[in-house]
Amino acid sequence: MREYTASLKREAERLLSEGRVKTVIAFGPGIDPLAPIPAFAEDKDEASDLLVNAFSAPGLAKYVLDEVGGVEKPEHSVAVLARGCDSLGIARLIADKRVQRQSVVILGVHCDGVIDRGKLLALNPAFSRTKNIKSVAIGEDEVFVEAELADRSAVSLRGRPEDLLLDKCLKCLERDPVVFDIMLEPEAGTMLGRETGPTPVGDRGGVDQGEKEKSLRARRSLVAETEALSSESRYEFWARQFERCIRCYACRNVCPACSCRKCAFDVPDPEWVSKCTWLSEQFMFHFLRAFHVAGRCVGCGECERACPMGLPLSLLNDKLMKDVEEMFGIEDPHVPKESEPLGFYSPDDPEPWAKEVSEG
């Protein structure tokens, strides 16, 4: 990811001082330089602490829902930093009418991928003493990270993208925002990433169709592998996955498509799925979570990233996304549209069950 911090600060300060927005959502320094945390700037001072870099892992879309005023307080607009995946989530919230388009100012950036702190530390534990990230370059076949450690020595590492980037970035569907108001300009001269120079504003030419195809193929082949198993093995596979789930609901909390104010999973006297973690309830929970976002999932991969137990949730979402595309002919099913695939029908919709009992 190229260096955007300077232009982010500049725009944040401007929007706040002009009174255009009450909050700017981006990243700020955490305890660990390798793990910046979401930050919410409400004045010029706070804006000067904002940053975004190649370690900014969390998605920001869902925070918009907490910060924006809603219909009652339209004056409480927010600005939010958005990479491709963030913008998909924001578009989701807008399409679901949870956020009004005019109450959010989207500060777009191009993103080449985010480094997985865990993967980096596994390859070289010395990075855990990082004081400063000195430089990062993310290319198509290679990722380079250089850091200054607490004892002032330097450490660097070169590796393949799959060994260093977040899993979700390896199957990224949109590197550029699908919706934005202002495209931030990368800083000239600091070459972080494989291109230099600003991405043209309002132009999605930056989207590399070839790369998107590659990501889609990767997602599809994982789904196809799972589909190819026998019912028995598939059941065992999912049972093994679901058994690990601790019902922390992190997957739901980060999901921009899961935005009901009151969630059926939280009610004091649950009718449909209790908080028990026995297998039957796990299947119910995971079926409901995945199905609830069927046709609305934007493929941002946040659920899988947030899951502390490493459940392959994208494997469920991607299956539904594939079916939505194949069965209902919806192009780019990850991009939010006017109406949801399950919100309308066609008289010629397929009936993939016709084979089971003879109709004659």
Next chain:
Amino acid sequence: MSLEPVGDTSVLAQGRKDLEAGAAGGAQEGRAGGGGEAGKAGGAGEAREVGKAGEAVEEGEWAPKIVGFACRWCSYAGADLAGTSRMSYPATVRLLRVPCSGRVNPAFIMRAFQRGADAVLVAGCHPGDCHYTSGNLFARRRLALAKGLLEYLGMEPERLQIHWISAAEGQKFARVASEMSKAVEALGRNRKMREEI
């Protein structure tokens, strides 16, 4: 009641009671038939350890439990017609009446499997004939995705079936019920996604 967050929980609660009633009914029948499901809780643990012969006897007595969600305007009436015209079909299908196949939330299907159904049938009006114009067309999309997901999670395709049965198609209802029953009998008891009680 003020604590209830979801508007139609009472309907959901009723649905759950209906399902439980369905399962309980099954258990009673089992007992009447000579210790099928109901017997299992008691001495069947032993009986199963008797070995292959004992197992065969137990399997022989088992009859599939199929939960059917039937639209009141067509399939439910179709089932009625099958009954009043004295067509014979296996009593393995327990029908729950719904206002439209569009009422069938995929959670109902999951819940039926949790509570012991061996298969689930969703029966509605033929596309184009919905009493509410388009309920079954929305249902068709939703069920296509839900069925795909359920199978992806490991359920056998035969265990969730969707059929369009009009009020005049008593015969089709009888055929669906017996073919489904046969298919499920061949598969045996469902243990997937089921609550162990």
